[in-house]
Amino acid sequence: MSRGEAPGTGELPITERLTEGVRTALANAGLPEPETCVWEVPRQAEHGDYATNVAMTLARAARRPPRQVAELIVKHFPSLREVERLDVAGPGFLNVFLSPAWCTGALGEILEVGDAYGRGEGERGRRVRLEFVSANPTGPLVIVSARAAAVGDSLARLLRAQGAQVTTEYYVNDAGTQFEALARSFEARVAQEFGEPAALPENGYPGEYLIELARAYREEGRARPVGAPERERLEHFGRYAVSRILEQQRRILRDYGVEFDVWTSEQRDVRDRHLPEKVLEELAARKLTYEHEGALWFRSSELGEEAGDDKDRVLRRSTGEATYFAVDVAYHHYVKFQSADRVINLFGPDHHGYVPRMKAAMRALGHPPDAFEVLIVQLVTLLRDGQPVRMSKRRGEFVLMEELLEEVGRDAARFTFLTRRHDSPLEFDLALATRQSAENPVYYVQYARARIESIYKQAAEQGIVVPPLGDIDLSPLREGEELAIIKRLLQYPDVAKAAARALEPHRVAYFLQELAGIFHPYYKSHRVIQDDRRLMFARLALCTGVGRVIRNGLELLGVSAPESM
């Protein structure tokens, strides 16, 4: 049942057509309509290509046994060219068997849609603000940032592919105590560079990179603000260090394939615009603040069960200075929500205790509960030959994102991060990853695409002229494996859509592995290039479809799909 989709975006995913069929059948049978109709791909072939439990969920409302509901659906199901047969099975499952002829025809549609295959409209009209990485500009990026960057960037791609308007953002904490600690540390390093005795401050940053930065500073012949007031000196050294460190971070991220639409400065875009003061007034006007012992508190514990925090939080210290929390609330309310109706943040696990107060604040300021989402990207435990590599910025020892990329490569790193759920901790063995890089699943997927290109190259060398894809007769595709591959390709739009909805890129990664996992054996046991021209062209078309979906899928993950490896 087409709804007149815009050209180039393809037909509705197969499951949506089946759902339409079920709704029609229920209406014809005079039964109540379900809110949703969930389709799953059964593990066993005898259970069909798709199955739904809708009859079971509807049994109560229909006041009939599940199997009877299922039988009524079958009886009143409209005749769709997609469907060959409907079965009622087990306690009341509805099993759908797709029509082989329709499937091979659908391959033609996939080829026609091309790089738009798998795109959808589910998120059309939504403006999403997506923030990730946002590491403090106090040092180089480490491994967790690589994970967050992979997840965040892929989420942006997934949401955009579903029609959302996404702004990716890197928030720079270039103010506050950490900024000050950086400035003091750097000032000390510069002094040392000029041969003066200077000690790092108590909570300073001891890493090598500040020494290198100090050398660069001296070589540039900068005028040191010796004797200037402390505030000026810290501003001078802090700004210099932050801008250089950010430059480096941005370069590494770009090499990783991640570019941000917006780099927001806490100082310039929030504090200098006096947004914290403004938001305190707004919260006060809503009677959500109170004074206690000279500080201003937010009644975060009184905002209802779901939105509430376990205690109230300080917004303005007794010194008169706004807390990090207050600045963050202002930043979200005035900056992020000004240009978006959905705000998604990726945080590290050390910030998860921070989430309830932020949610409480967003809700207090009138944003719908689900408009503000936080995804916790769990830690990466780094191992080298089974031994944990401890990471601590304070102690100045860590494994850098740069080193990771050198050792295992961009594609392998991204794919590895994206084959895990973002909220599950991940163990990454560097030595193992390097040694096994040839067997890494990412190459398995990429190889399938490269192989397909290779077939075309081979065909060209033999002087075979392949007709335009649209002119190829696909009906010779009769093998079970061929049909299975096409059916898998047909699942792709549902996978892409579900991954975007659930904010789970790993679904795409697993799908691609499975697709490659049925393509490689097929390639091994069936010749593409052969004397039977009709069959050869049909198989070439099938290969093109596989390559197309692999490319589209890897694109969503930000992983390359080279023509040859």
Place this chain on the structure above:
RNA sequence: GCGCCCGUAGCUCAGUUGGAUAGAGCGUCGGACUUCGAAUCCGAAGGUCGCAGGUUCGAUCCCUGCCGGGCGCACCA
């Protein structure tokens, strides 16, 4: 002590809003290159889904308790 996340094959992890006989990769063992790329393929072994209850037609999934691991509980960020 309180809160959040996590316990699935030797290891690293999937398991689609509760579905039918729990999967993949790596590792191990045994096979396959004179034919489109062997970064591949074929086969085998490997499980009390942490433990114990509960909810129902049905639980790896939901609820309760316990055990084990991670993280958080600032007028830090």
